[in-house]
Amino acid sequence: MATNLNSEKLIAQYLLGELPEEQQVAIEDRAFEDKEYLATITAVENDLIDEYVRQELSETERVRFEDRFLASADRRKRVEFARALASLPSEATVSEQRVITPARFSWRESLEAFIRRLSPVGRFATAAVMLLVLAGGAWLIFETLRLRNQLTHMQAENQSRHNERQALEQRVELERRRNAELSAQLNQEKQQREQADESLRQLSEAGDAATPQPRPIIASLTLLPGLSRGGGERPSLVLQENARLVRLQIGIEPEEQYKTFAVELRPNAGRQIWSRENLSAKNRRGARAITLTVPATILKPGQYELRLTGVAETGASEDVGFYYFDVKKN
Numbered sequence: 456m457a458t459n460l461n462s463e464k465l466i467a468q469y470l471l472g473e474l475p476e477e478q479q480v481a482i483e484d485r486a487f488e489d490k491e492y493l494a495t496i497t498a499v500e501n502d503l504i505d506e507y508v509r510q511e512l513s514e515t516e517r518v519r520f521e522d523r524f525l526a527s528a529d530r531r532k533r534v535e536f537a538r539a540l541a542s543l544p545s546e547a548t549v550s551e552q553r554v555i556t557p558a559r560f561s562w563r564e565s566l567e568a569f570i571r572r573l574s575p576v577g578r579f580a581t582a583a584v585m586l587l588v589l590a591g592g593a594w595l596i597f598e599t600l601r602l603r604n605q606l607t608h609m610q611a612e613n614q615s616r617h618n619e620r621q622a623l624e625q626r627v628e629l630e631r632r633r634n635a636e637l638s639a640q641l642n643q644e645k646q647q648r649e650q651a652d653e654s655l656r657q658l659s660e661a662g663d664a665a666t667p668q669p670r671p672i673i674a675s676l677t678l679l680p681g682l683s684r685g686g687g688e689r690p691s692l693v694l695q696e697n698a699r700l701v702r703l704q705i706g707i708e709p710e711e712q713y714k715t716f717a718v719e720l721r722p723n724a725g726r727q728i729w730s731r732e733n734l735s736a737k738n739r740r741g742a743r744a745i746t747l748t749v750p751a752t753i754l755k756p757g758q759y760e761l762r763l764t765g766v767a768e769t770g771a772s773e774d775v776g777f778y779y780f781d782v783k784k785n
Contacts, residue, residue, distance in 0.1 A: 466499040471519040483600045654750040677704040678778040691781040703747040713765030723758040
């Protein structure tokens with residue numbers, strides 16, 4: 456059922472703050488658009504002031520009236536003005552030394568009687584004061600509506616900033632987790648490299664020991680460029696039981712003129728198990744090649760992929776080629 460916004464009772468409830476938020480907003484929106492409706496609100500407000508001065512409000516209405524009206528200096532002036540007007544009939548009766556039965560006058564009737572008793576100059580001054588009071592009341596209502604709209608707009612902006620801050624915090628948290636995962640992966644690769652270096656160091660120290668030890672068996676394999684993952688027969692590396700080192704010769708195309716190279720070794724479809732950087736290519740019998748020494752302990756029987764990367768003078772890196780071979784144990 457639609458609400459009748461023209462009801463003076465409803466407007467009085469609005470002025471006393473007794474309506475829910477939805478109906479208050481509806482009345483304020485209409486007051487913005489309809490000047491006549493704003494004048495109706497002002498008239499009902501005057502009636503409320505008159506009823507308050509004559510003590511005709513209920514206890515609940517009186518408390519609400521004092522909370523909302525007496526908090527404003529402008530409205531307090533209007534209440535005092537109405538109280539002065541309401542006392543005029545009693546004062547006139549005393550001055551005329553007549554005893555009459557008290558009669559109930561509305562606020563409008565009291566105002567008309569007061570104005571009729573005034574001189575033309577007094578009437579003009581009273582009219583000017585009343586216009587100022589009415590204008591002040593209308594301005595106060597309009598200013599209240601404007602401040603309410605500003606508050607709604609600020610609340611919407613604050614909510615938007617809050618949502619943006621939450622989205623930014625989520626992106627920062629996601630980036631932090633990604634960095635932590637990359638750091639863990641780098642630490643694992645570093646540990647694998649240190650283990651391989653330790654194996655080489657132990658083998659080197661064993662060769663320098665006072666007691667002569669058998670020289671470690673070194674297995675060799677030459678990898679030529681241009682062999683794809685599934686094309687042709689792949690080279691095989693056969694490891695003896697006592698093999699300790701594997702020497703890999705990696706052939707490079709003549710046009711690959713990079714400053715340095717880097718290699719990564721991994722089983723097919725597996726994680727990296729060994730890597731080296733800052734490698735230089737040397738010319739051997741008219742061909743360029745890189746020589747690597749790899750601990751035999753990291754190579755298990757199976758298929759392997761070796762990735763070769765070239766590093767330019769600027770520091771930029773680019774894949775040079777992929778080499779595939781098999782490892783077998785004898």
